[in-house]
Amino acid sequence: MFESPVRSIGRLLLAACAVSLGVTGLQAQTAAPAEPNPSRADVFLGYSYFGTHSPLKPANIQYTSIDLGAIGSGAYYFNKYVGGEVVFAAHPDGKNDGLYTISAGPIFRYPASSFTVFGHGLVGAAKLGGPNNSGTPFYHNPYQWGVALTAGGGMDYDTPLFNHKLGIRLFQADYQYVHANFGPYTAPPTNGAMGGRANLSAAQLSTGILWHIGSIIPPPPVTYSCVASPSTVFPGDPVTVTGTAANLNPKKTATYSWTSDGGTVSGTSSTANVDTKTLNPGSYTVKGHVEEGKKAGQFADCSAPFTVKAFEPPTISCSASPSSVRPGESATITANGVSPQNRPLTYSYSSTAGSVSGSGSSATLSTAGAAPGTVTVTCNVVDDKGQTAAATTTVSVIAPPPPPAPKTSSLCSVNFERDKKRPTRVDNEGKACLDDVALNLQRSSDAKVALAGSAASKEKKGEKLASERALNAKEYLVKEKGIDASRVATYSSTTDGKTVTTTLIPAGATFSTDGLTEVTEPVKPVVKHHAKKK
Numbered sequence: 228m229f230e231s232p233v234r235s236i237g238r239l240l241l242a243a244c245a246v247s248l249g250v251t252g253l254q255a256q257t258a259a260p261a262e263p264n265p266s267r268a269d270v271f272l273g274y275s276y277f278g279t280h281s282p283l284k285p286a287n288i289q290y291t292s293i294d295l296g297a298i299g300s301g302a303y304y305f306n307k308y309v310g311g312e313v314v315f316a317a318h319p320d321g322k323n324d325g326l327y328t329i330s331a332g333p334i335f336r337y338p339a340s341s342f343t344v345f346g347h348g349l350v351g352a353a354k355l356g357g358p359n360n361s362g363t364p365f366y367h368n369p370y371q372w373g374v375a376l377t378a379g380g381g382m383d384y385d386t387p388l389f390n391h392k393l394g395i396r397l398f399q400a401d402y403q404y405v406h407a408n409f410g411p412y413t414a415p416p417t418n419g420a421m422g423g424r425a426n427l428s429a430a431q432l433s434t435g436i437l438w439h440i441g442s443i444i445p446p447p448p449v450t451y452s453c454v455a456s457p458s459t460v461f462p463g464d465p466v467t468v469t470g471t472a473a474n475l476n477p478k479k480t481a482t483y484s485w486t487s488d489g490g491t492v493s494g495t496s497s498t499a500n501v502d503t504k505t506l507n508p509g510s511y512t513v514k515g516h517v518e519e520g521k522k523a524g525q526f527a528d529c530s531a532p533f534t535v536k537a538f539e540p541p542t543i544s545c546s547a548s549p550s551s552v553r554p555g556e557s558a559t560i561t562a563n564g565v566s567p568q569n570r571p572l573t574y575s576y577s578s579t580a581g582s583v584s585g586s587g588s589s590a591t592l593s594t595a596g597a598a599p600g601t602v603t604v605t606c607n608v609v610d611d612k613g614q615t616a617a618a619t620t621t622v623s624v625i626a627p628p629p630p631p632a633p634k635t636s637s638l639c640s641v642n643f644e645r646d647k648k649r650p651t652r653v654d655n656e657g658k659a660c661l662d663d664v665a666l667n668l669q670r671s672s673d674a675k676v677a678l679a680g681s682a683a684s685k686e687k688k689g690e691k692l693a694s695e696r697a698l699n700a701k702e703y704l705v706k707e708k709g710i711d712a713s714r715v716a717t718y719s720s721t722t723d724g725k726t727v728t729t730t731l732i733p734a735g736a737t738f739s740t741d742g743l744t745e746v747t748e749p750v751k752p753v754v755k756h757h758a759k760k761k
Contacts, residue, residue, distance in 0.1 A: 265307050265338040266439035269383075271300045271396055273435015277318045277326060277403075281427040283368070285412050288358045290427055293318040293326065298399075298433045302334050307443050310334050312347055314377070316431065324357035326405065328375045342397075346380030355407040355425055368420045373407030383437055394437035401431040447474045448524035453515045455501075455533040461568050462508070462538070466501040468494075468531050470515045479519040487513045489535075501533070508537040539567040540614035545606035551623040552594055558622045560590040564608035575607045580624070592622055599626035633733035638664050638676075641700055643725040650686070650725065651695040653703050657727075661700055664729045665708035673734035674714070676704070679743055680727045681720040693719040694746040700727045718743035 275298035282289050296318035304310030312334040318326040330351025337344045353375035357368055379401030385394045405427040412422040453470035460466055468485070475481050485492045485499040489511035492501050501513060511533055518526030543564040552558050560583065564572045576583040576590045580597035583590050583604060592604055602622045609615045641657035643650055653661065664676055680697030682689030697717040704710040720728070720743055732738045 263338040263340055264442045264444045265304065265336070265343070266392075267304060267441030267443055268439075269300075269302045269304075269394075270438045270440065271298070271302075271435060273298055273396055273399075273433050275316050275318065275431060275433040277316075277429055277431050279427045279429035281425070281429070283358050283409075283421075283423045283425050286421050286423050290324045290358050290425065293324065295319070298431075298435070304334075304336070304443060307338065308336060310336070312349070314349055314351075316433075320356065324355070325370065326356075327354040328352070328377075328403070328405070330375055330377050332377075341385050343383040343385065343394075344380065345383065347378070349375075349377040351375045351377070353405045353407065355405055355427075358425075368409040368422070371407045371409050373405060373425070375406075376404040377401050377431070379431070381433075385439070392439045394439060396433065396435050396437050399431075399433040401433075403427075403429045403431045405429065445524065446476070449474050449517065449519065449527045451515060451517050451527035451529040453513070453529040453531040455513060455531040458532070459534045459536060460503055462506055462535055463504045466490075466503060466513075466533050468492075468499045468501065468513045468515065470497040470499075470517065470529055472497065472517045472527065475517075476519055481517050481519045484516045485513060486516075487511060503535055506535045508535050510534050538570065538610075538612050538614065541566045541570070541572055541608050541610050541616045543606055543608045543616045543618045545604065545618040545620040547592065547604060547620045547622045550621070551625055553627060554597060554599060554624055555595050557594065558592045560585070560592055560604050560606065560620065562588050562590070562606040562608065562618070564588065564616070566610050570610035570612060572608050572610055575609075577605045577607070579603045594622070594624050597624050599624045633736040635677075635733070635736050635738050636731045638667060638729040638731055640729065641696070641727040643696055643727070651692055651699055653699050657700070658703060658707075660729070661703050662708065664731075665704055665710055667731050668704075668710055668714060671731070671733060675716060675732040676710075676714065677716045677718060677730040677732055677738055678727050679718040679720040679722075679730070680746070681722040681724050683725050684723045686725070690719055690744075692725075696725075696727050697746050700729075717746040719746055720744075 275296035276292070276294060277296055278292040279290050296316060298314065298316040300312055300314040302310050302312040310333070311331070313331045314329070316328045328351055330349035332347060332349035334345060334347040353373045354370050355373055356370040379399065381399035382397045383394050384397055385391055405425065407425045409420065409424070410422040450473045451470055453468055455466050455468045457466065470483065472481065483494070483496055485494050487501055490501045490503045490506050492499050492513055494500060499513065499515065513531045513533070515529045515531070516526065520526070541564050543562055545560065545562050547558045547560055549558055560576060562574055564574065566572055574586060574588055576585060578592055580602045581592055581594040583592050585591055592602065594602065602624060603619055604622065605617055605619050607615065607617045639660035641653060641660050643657070646652050646654055668674055668676055678697045678700045680693040680695070680700070682693040686692055697719060701712070701715045701717050704715055705712045718740065730738060
């Protein structure tokens with residue numbers, strides 16, 4: 228064995244602790260502490276120093292410290308604070324000894340955000356050799372199994388490397404008691420074993436790296452949410468359901484499945500499609516399932532509701548152009564049907580008068596045979612689901628204007644100037660005029676004639692003469708021309724002149740009698756006067 232100063236090793240460990248604590252403090256200042264999630268198991272590999280100066284009894288030969296050694300341990304934790312540990316340490320042959328130990332026992336820890344303080348107590352077996360000396364003669368006990376008791380603790384620093392799996396054991400300081408019995412003591416021969424008992428009290432100092440396995444706090448359970456888009460559809464419209472899973476393990480392959488209480492759902496990923504063609508109006512639910520294992524927390528379900536609503540009926544508007552026509556004329560009827568779901572539409576028309584032809588969005592109203600007034604046209608539309616709508620428009624059939632009122636017309640005048648002796652006699656020229664009057668009355672069977680006789684202002688009994696002249700003209704028309712007397716009206720006029728004016732009065736015409744006096748004396752018998760021949 229070498230006599231290496233314990234102080235150098237101690238200073239080295241203290242320096243390592245100071246640097247590590249400094250890094251820990253800096254990290255604590257620059258980052259907010261996170262809630263620790265301690266590992267489920269730790270594997271430690273490192274350097275170990277074994278320091279003792281206990282003697283072999285009764286030879287009283289001192290064991291000395293072993294500077295070079297290795298240590299490894301594995302700890303499994305039952306919860307955040309308590310676990311079990313197995314430790315193996317190897318301190319090969321040194322100056323006058325060698326030691327190998329394997330121990331097991333409980334370990335206790337207190338994890339913080341970036342470091343962990345721990346303590347343990349171990350019981351195990353020790354394989355101890357020596358001591359020997361370097362003098363002559365050479366004395367050495369061969370390796371012998373004994374008992375090892377260990378108690379101590381230390382501090383670990385949890386680095387962020389490898390997703391916080393790599394740590395540094397800043398220090399591990401243990402008190403170790405080792406007992407080995409080499410058999411009965413005999414005085415040292417020239418060379419060989421001497422026997423005796425070793426009861427070593429030692430300090431074991433270690434440092435190294437730590438590998439964290441698993442975690443005490445299980446990963447958060449898988450959650451799954453899904454939503455249907457759109458959430459309200461008409462039969463036949465597609466529905467897409469999108470699922471969003473959280474807390475999946477990226478190292479595992481998740482599987483998805485979908486079911487629905489209506490329609491046909493398809494999809495093997497986080498997205499599914501629902502065929503709604505066969506669905507009746509109502510509410511339905513699509514359910515999704517995701518899993519990356521069969522254990523609790525490794526699978527989750529979600530549900531997404533959607534609603535199928537009934538098809539909405541179409542709407543229609545109706546207009547006419549022109550809106551007013553004469554009897555027999557036509558108007559164009561225009562219908563505008565709209566289906567909220569763009570269903571195919573069929574048009575039809577009806578009217579209260581006339582007739583409508585056309586089956587598209589435009590039709591023609593014929594008013595042939597329609598009486599003047601308002602014609603109502605009904606525009607109908609039906610979609611392929613049998614849903615209907617109707618609207619109306621009106622067309623005014625305007626009666627033609629009445630024909631102009633018939634007017635009276637003046638015909639010829641009978642002159643009584645020529646016969647001085649018979650001033651009221653109708654002569655041949657007068658008869659010719661009256662013949663023309665009779666011809667007009669025969670052409671218009673419903674017409675009448677007004678005869679207005681007048682006298683000259685110098686004539687005596689002019690009013691009587693005017694009346695006789697009108698009556699004589701009427702007499703000719705009735706007696707000679709066969710005109711019904713009721714169709715001939717006679718008047719006396721205050722007009723200055725020896726005449727009878729004739730006015731044709733068509734049926735419906737209005738004859739003004741202003742300045743006239745009706746003559747109602749009966750028609751005298753015709754007195755024929757023969758003119759003398761010259």
